[in-house]
Amino acid sequence: MSQSSQFKAMEDYFQSLLNESAPVPNQPVTAAAEMQSVPVAKPTLEKPRQAELEQLLAKVPAPKAVVSAPTAVVKPVVAKSPPSPPPVVWQNIQTEREFQALFFSVAGITFGVPLTELGGIHQLGKLNSLFGKPDWFAGVMTQRDRQLNVVDTGRWIMPDKEATTDYQYLIMLGESTWGLACHELMGTEWLNRDQIKWRDKAAKRPWLAGMVKDKMCALLHVRELLTLLKQGVNIDGV
Structure with a gap:
C-alpha cells in the first residue's frame, strides 16, 4: 500500500470514530437518578401471614361515630310567691222581711240580737277564772x-270601765260556747x-249589723x- 493510500485509510478510520456517539464521561450518580433508574420492588408478605392479618382486621369493629349529648339548658327556677288569698268581703246578716229580736241591756246600753242568732239564755252562775285571758273574759261557767x-260585756264595749259583778243573765251567741253577760232582759x-238602718260595710265595727231606729240601739252581727x-280582741280590735 502506498503511503498516500495508508494515510487516507487512517483518516477515514478516525472520521468514523468522530461520527459515533461520544462516550459519556464518568459522573457521580445521584440518589434521585438512581431511584428513577432502578425499579423498587414493593415488599410483599408471605401468603399465610397475609391471610392471618386479614382475618384479624376483619374482627376489628368499625369505629363508632361519637355523638355528643345535647347540652340541657337549665333555666333558673324562680320561686313564685303563693297567691294572696282574696280579701274577705264583709256581708251583713240576712233576715226575713219581718223577724223577732231579743233586747237586753248592759250598763244602761241596749242591744238587740235576732232570735235566729240566739243560742239560748242562762241565769248567770258561778264562774271559774282562767289565767292568760283578756281583761273582758269574766270566766267559765259550767252548764x-x-x-x-262568759264575756264581761260592759268591759268589752268600754275597755276603760271597771269589771261589773252584778250581771244576771248570759246571752248565748249562736251554736258557740260564747255568751254575753247582761244586766237586764228587755223582752x-x-x-x-x-225599721233598721242597715250597714253596707264593716268599717271599724264589723260586729254592728245596724241600728234599730225607734229604740236607738245596736243590732248585733253575731258571726262577726x-x-x-275568738281572736281575743275587744270592741276596738285590741
Whole structure:
C-alpha cells in the first residue's frame, strides 16, 4: 500500500470514530437518578401471614361515630310567691222581711240580737277564772256538762270601765260556747227590715249589723262578733 493510500485509510478510520456517539464521561450518580433508574420492588408478605392479618382486621369493629349529648339548658327556677288569698268581703246578716229580736241591756246600753242568732239564755252562775285571758273574759261557767265562756260585756264595749259583778243573765251567741253577760232582759219584739238602718260595710265595727231606729240601739252581727271574741280582741280590735 502506498503511503498516500495508508494515510487516507487512517483518516477515514478516525472520521468514523468522530461520527459515533461520544462516550459519556464518568459522573457521580445521584440518589434521585438512581431511584428513577432502578425499579423498587414493593415488599410483599408471605401468603399465610397475609391471610392471618386479614382475618384479624376483619374482627376489628368499625369505629363508632361519637355523638355528643345535647347540652340541657337549665333555666333558673324562680320561686313564685303563693297567691294572696282574696280579701274577705264583709256581708251583713240576712233576715226575713219581718223577724223577732231579743233586747237586753248592759250598763244602761241596749242591744238587740235576732232570735235566729240566739243560742239560748242562762241565769248567770258561778264562774271559774282562767289565767292568760283578756281583761273582758269574766270566766267559765259550767252548764249541763258544757263549759261556757262568759264575756264581761260592759268591759268589752268600754275597755276603760271597771269589771261589773252584778250581771244576771248570759246571752248565748249562736251554736258557740260564747255568751254575753247582761244586766237586764228587755223582752222580744217583731221588727220590720225597714225599721233598721242597715250597714253596707264593716268599717271599724264589723260586729254592728245596724241600728234599730225607734229604740236607738245596736243590732248585733253575731258571726262577726264571735270572730272578734275568738281572736281575743275587744270592741276596738285590741
